[in-house]
Amino acid sequence: MTPSASPAFPFAPLNRERLIAPGPVEVAPDVLAQLAQPQMHHRAQAGIEKLMEARAKLSRLLGAPYDAVITTSSGTGAFEGALVSTTPVGAKVVNAQAGKFSERWGEMAGRLGYRTELVARPWGELLDPQEVAGAARDAHTLLITHSETSTGALHDLEAIARAARAGNPDLIIIADCITSYGVAELRPAEWGVDVIVSGSQKGTATPPGLGFVLFSPAVQARLIQNPGRGFYLDLTRELAGQKAGNTPQTPAINLIYALSTALDRLLAVPLEVLWAEQRRKTDALIAAGTALGAPAWAARTSPAVAVLTPPQGLTGRQVAGQLAALGQRALPGQAPHEDTVFRISTMGYADRYDALGIAGILEDCFEALGVEFQRGAAVQAAWAALR
Amino acid sequence: MTPSASPAFPFAPLNRERLIAPGPVEVAPDVLAQLAQPQMHHRAQAGIEKLMEARAKLSRLLGAPYDAVITTSSGTGAFEGALVSTTPVGAKVVNAQAGKFSERWGEMAGRLGYRTELVARPWGELLDPQEVAGAARDAHTLLITHSETSTGALHDLEAIARAARAGNPDLIIIADCITSYGVAELRPAEWGVDVIVSGSQKGTATPPGLGFVLFSPAVQARLIQNPGRGFYLDLTRELAGQKAGNTPQTPAINLIYALSTALDRLLAVPLEVLWAEQRRKTDALIAAGTALGAPAWAARTSPAVAVLTPPQGLTGRQVAGQLAALGQRALPGQAPHEDTVFRISTMGYADRYDALGIAGILEDCFEALGVEFQRGAAVQAAWAALR
The missing domain is CATH 3.40.640.10 (Type I PLP-dependent aspartate aminotransferase-like (Major domain))
Structure with missing residues (x-):
């Protein structure tokens, strides 16, 4: 028996590693397979x-x-x-x-x-x-x-x-x-x-x-x-x-x-559906963050990335670091605002159900950081935004 | 603009395709990459x-x-x-x-x-x-x-x-x-x-x-x-x-x-953690199914696969077919019980947050099949089982 890598998250090594940063993003397997064809x-x-x-x-x-x-x-x-x-x-x-x-x-x-x-x-x-x-x-x-x-x-x-x-x-x-x-x-x-x-x-x-x-x-x-x-x-x-x-x-x-x-x-769907679906996914991330006391920074939010302000006492780098401990690649803010915000995204090969999963990831992340919130609130808010 | 492939789910072509069948299962990218090394x-x-x-x-x-x-x-x-x-x-x-x-x-x-x-x-x-x-x-x-x-x-x-x-x-x-x-x-x-x-x-x-x-x-x-x-x-x-x-x-x-x-x-975690995590994921699928009126068939359930009995009026093949329309590869029952049950699994490269996402998939699937249920109930039940 090997000891667990992280006592707080003994399951974390079993997680699927995700790129949830605003680029590079997850790439579909059939797209990756194109790269490795005969030159x-x-x-x-x-x-x-x-x-x-x-x-x-x-x-x-x-x-x-x-x-x-x-x-x-x-x-x-x-x-x-x-x-x-x-x-x-x-x-x-x-x-x-x-x-x-x-x-x-x-x-x-x-x-x-x-x-x-x-x-x-x-x-x-x-x-x-x-x-x-x-x-x-x-x-x-x-x-x-x-x-x-x-x-x-x-x-x-x-x-x-x-x-x-x-x-x-x-x-x-x-x-x-x-x-x-x-x-x-x-x-x-x-x-x-x-x-x-x-x-x-x-x-x-x-x-x-x-x-x-x-x-x-x-x-x-x-x-x-x-x-x-x-x-x-x-x-x-x-x-x-x-x-x-x-x-x-x-x-x-x-x-x-x-x-x-x-x-x-x-291109398999009308552009309006594509745009609406990406909007919905990001709205779900923002709803999850809001439920955890981490609302969006901007008044008019982009559907590309949820840029969220952590609750008082927490920094963007702490949140991104805790997400990394869970195997999830997000980003803090960009200099000089590294600690003002953290950034997560579902651009790329990630669907509405991945957005729901990320709401769960945020709950586990914030719990590990000692934030007090109603367990399940972020997941519920995200799922409501997705429907 | 191309017309949507499925009027009920114009977003479905944007979904990430998942193997949620009890094998073959999702395989991690670094595992797949091993296959393609110089012979x-x-x-x-x-x-x-x-x-x-x-x-x-x-x-x-x-x-x-x-x-x-x-x-x-x-x-x-x-x-x-x-x-x-x-x-x-x-x-x-x-x-x-x-x-x-x-x-x-x-x-x-x-x-x-x-x-x-x-x-x-x-x-x-x-x-x-x-x-x-x-x-x-x-x-x-x-x-x-x-x-x-x-x-x-x-x-x-x-x-x-x-x-x-x-x-x-x-x-x-x-x-x-x-x-x-x-x-x-x-x-x-x-x-x-x-x-x-x-x-x-x-x-x-x-x-x-x-x-x-x-x-x-x-x-x-x-x-x-x-x-x-x-x-x-x-x-x-x-x-x-x-x-x-x-x-x-x-x-x-x-x-x-x-x-x-x-x-x-x-092997990155103790076997007890591995077993408990797979148990938790499958419990989440069973909890989601139960919330939708599709409880487990067996009294003592396996953590490998959730074998769920669809609500009256629905067949296992209908559920598996609707999941396929959402891009998700599940399975009906095996002959002669194709219609008694449907089967979903998170064995393989799928984590607890994927299990949460699958609860969302089940809600969308059952809604498309005309089942009446409280929207959000399956997601909530799954997330409760995962904590």
Whole structure:
């Protein structure tokens, strides 16, 4: 008999280990199996067809006739490609920020030589559409984050885009939809968003390594090449190539096979069902947290991630650490808010019944941390939210 | 937009597909990854060591100094090997039966030329230790099933073995522990059970293809070779070979690598914790079923599988069919009781939070079937059973 690893949770080594962080997420076995096929070649006919197939599915997942470029990069790389391929260096770029990821786009624009104007709100708060539109009145490009993964806020992309467009019809709007694409309601053609950026390890439930940039038909006429910027991330060249079935650079072709398989699951239902189901799952996590005295940080919550504020006396790192002791990979907040919140997510290959299970995990976690609550309350609240 | 596959469950295509049948069960990703390593060779030093390692872990999982033989066969093949390697053809064999699997051992013994005496109880009922002991008084071998997977009954192996042994000290007792090994409390050295038979796709959470036969030190002195029976399944030769690190036949070596990894998870806690946790998970399924008007069939339930009787007007096949529509692979009853019961299990790579999720699945399933119940009752009952 071996002694138990954790006296508090002698059963914990028997737990199924879960990724419940907002990316990388759980990946379906049939998607993983795609990766390990005999090595594909991106110039072979099958590889070309797989690229075209995945690109078409990416457009379908947006529900709009946008053209997709698949980059071999993280979402950040894809965002840089979107920026340098639409916006001449020296142009005015407005960066609306209220969290870690939106701050990154401002830093990026500054480093790349854009005249960057910030519209900042404290973390956890919402961006004001009129304030953003005011700053963007004379800008070339607006950088906006839809789902802010560091705070769990879902910014009102529709209202912001409509207001900004009304004050500046020529504005190019690039939206960081890294955790909202395939997750939250997103209608860029109706809302007037020109460029959508995302990455593979979030809503599309694929391993990390691919970025996605989806261009509206109108913005494609305005794509540029910036002297001194973006050779690898020259999406103007990349879009032309990929439309013709080839990638100027060598793509992570195994990941593209996996992506195409993963997208089938998402596209098996209408987009409204997909969005509603992800909303329901995250509402269940938020309801569970609220029942435990850990409500959501943001007023308008993203369906991508539940960013929850622990009860007084507990820190985000303590909660994430206790979840890790249970075999569950969640995240604390992002610096400097590591202890303000903890973050859990059901993006990826996790369904409503997994969300219910996570409510149980939260109860066991909070009990171990000495929080007083009515046992069963979080599970009941989660299940009520799922129905 | 594609139309939803199932109008009742537009979200069902988004579900994570689960094996919730009593085998094959969910297998952990790191166990599956073992299968796909560069092809191993069973005569290479690494292959020999892996065999010895897996055999040692199988003994540890029994908590007794029994010696394990790993067969490349199903559990049925392993059982046949146990029988022909301990019992001379023509000897009297008592077969205690109360369900599909125990019936199989009687059929097998008859076919192989044993004088077979049946002690039969209707499916779902329990075997009576005194009745079995009475029949076994002049028998060579007793064939007994611990966990009857067709009815969900856990027979009282301890009481039966003690009673039979008291009346016949030389009796060889072979126990079908196919779904109890690594799942239910099992102390063969204390209880006086000579031979334990199981298979890889149950409690050990490994893909199918391997059988296990564990021999007590005492019974090893009585192993025989039966003329005309058991060349491939000659476990007398196999045990001698495997003790020396080689298998007379070619084993499914990839599965042995997988098995060794899978056993690590089970052996990470004391056996009592392992048994208690599996008991708790199955109690949660039974509690959920009971809350929905689908109580357990058997009076003394096995922790391996919840065999539940659907409410009046519903059949086992209807329930299993509706679970399949939700992407969940359960089972109806076994012929001729397909419609008497349905069967769900959390053996394998599924934890207490998965059991909670399955309670939610049952609610959605029963609602779709038009059963009236208090929404949330099954989830609440399951969670109460898990605490």
